[in-house]
Amino acid sequence: MLLVFLGAPGSGKGTTSKKMVDLHGYKHISTGDIFREVIKENTPLGKRVKKIIESGELVDDKTTWEVARHALEQNDLENEKIILDGFPRNIEQAKMLEDWLLEKKLDMPKPQYFEVSLDVILQRLSGRLICSKCGRVYNVISDKPKVKGKCDFDGADLYQREDDKIENVETRLKTYRDVTEPLVKFYADRGDLILINGEASSETTAEISLSFAEELKN
Ligand code: AP5
Ligand code: MG
Numbered sequence: 001m002l003l004v005f006l007g008a009p010g011s012g013k014g015t016t017s018k019k020m021v022d023l024h025g026y027k028h029i030s031t032g033d034i035f036r037e038v039i040k041e042n043t044p045l046g047k048r049v050k051k052i053i054e055s056g057e058l059v060d061d062k063t064t065w066e067v068a069r070h071a072l073e074q075n076d077l078e079n080e081k082i083i084l085d086g087f088p089r090n091i092e093q094a095k096m097l098e099d100w101l102l103e104k105k106l107d108m109p110k111p112q113y114f115e116v117s118l119d120v121i122l123q124r125l126s127g128r129l130i131c132s133k134c135g136r137v138y139n140v141i142s143d144k145p146k147v148k149g150k151c152d153f154d155g156a157d158l159y160q161r162e163d164d165k166i167e168n169v170e171t172r173l174k175t176y177r178d179v180t181e182p183l184v185k186f187y188a189d190r191g192d193l194i195l196i197n198g199e200a201s202s203e204t205t206a207e208i209s210l211s212f213a214e215e216l217k218n
Contacts, residue, residue, distance in 0.1 A: 001078075001216060001217065002077050002082050002083075002084060002101075003026075003081075003082070003084065003109055003209065004084045004097075004109055005017065005083055005086070005114065005209075006088075006111045006112065006113045006114070007113055008114075008116060008121055008173070008176050009125060009169070009172050010121040010122075010124040010125040010128070011121065012116065012124075013030075013114055014028075014030060014085060014137060015205075016209060017083045018202075019203065019205075019206035020206050020209065020210065024206070025081060026081045026082065027075060027080060029072065029075075029082060029083065029084050030085040030086050031068050031085075031089075032053075032085075033085075034067050034068075035067070036053075036135075038067075039053070049063075054168060055163075055168060055171060056163050056168040056169065056171030056174075058089060058090070061090070061093055064087065064093065065093060069100060072100075077106055081213070084097075089180050090179045090182070090183055091182060091183050093183075094183055094187075109216060110187070110192045110193065110216075111187050111193060111194065112209055112212060113184055113187070113195055113196065114196050115195055115199075117199070118173075120198075124142070125164045125169050126166065126169075127139045127141045128161065128164050129158035129159065130159055130160075130161055131153070131154065131156050131157075131158055132159050133151065134153055136151055136152075136153060138151075196209060196212075
């Protein structure tokens with residue numbers, strides 16, 4: 001079964017996915033996480049992607065779809081529980097995904113859209129910290145590490161994502177408004193959008209997401 005998570009930067013897609021992985025046996029595919037791994041490899045692709053992501057722009061559709069499709073193909077979508085987080089992000093990408101699913105005779109699930117106000121987004125992004133070793137996500141307000149600046153699990157240093165720095169957040173939010181909001185409208189007009197209150201606790205957002213997933217099964 002495939003779930004698609006849609007929402008602004010900082011709306012809680014990754015955090016909710018992590019809960020679903022830890023508590024409910026889901027697998028998590030995040031195109032943003034995959035790109036951050038590619039960047040670490042320092043290949044020509046990694047160098048190109050690094051510049052784009054850090055500036056808050058989107059990676060081109062062809063590259064992104066290759067990455068997303070490759071990740072999807074590693075899984076059994078009929079028998080495993082998969083969350084696709086951060087893809088699709090524009091109408092072109094949505095068509096690529098739907099055509100591919102159609103070829104596989106699989107249905108496009110109704111995307112789950114995490115609704116969060118701008119104030120909350122700004123507060124969350126400015127407070128997010130990531131473990132440099134395991135990638136675990138913290139927040140200086142809502143999910144503090146036990147020791148300041150260190151991961152609870154492996155003690156590695158926490159860092160701020162380059163694209164969470166205030167000067168890049170503005171571009172990301174503009175990109176989101178220009179490119180992803182029309183996709184949200186596209187699904188809403190089709191009557192396909194599932195709304196999730198992204199301002200609830202991550203335990204609650206995971207429970208809500210799960211209840212919609214149960215409905216998809218029936
Ligand atoms: P990506 O990594 O996907 O970034 P994003 O979409 O900007 O989303 P975020 O990861 O910032 O937000 P999130 O919703 O996951 O929030 P989180 O749960 O971490 O993509 C990065 C870049 O890669 C893109 O800008 C683009 O360049 C490229 N890219 C990726 N996909 C692409 C695509 N399809 N096409 C083209 N380019 C693509 O939470 C944020 C903070 O809030 C955390 O600190 C967390 O602790 C806290 N928090 C979360 N939920 C709650 C809650 N319920 N209550 C309290 N605090 C919470
Ligand atoms: Mg994320």
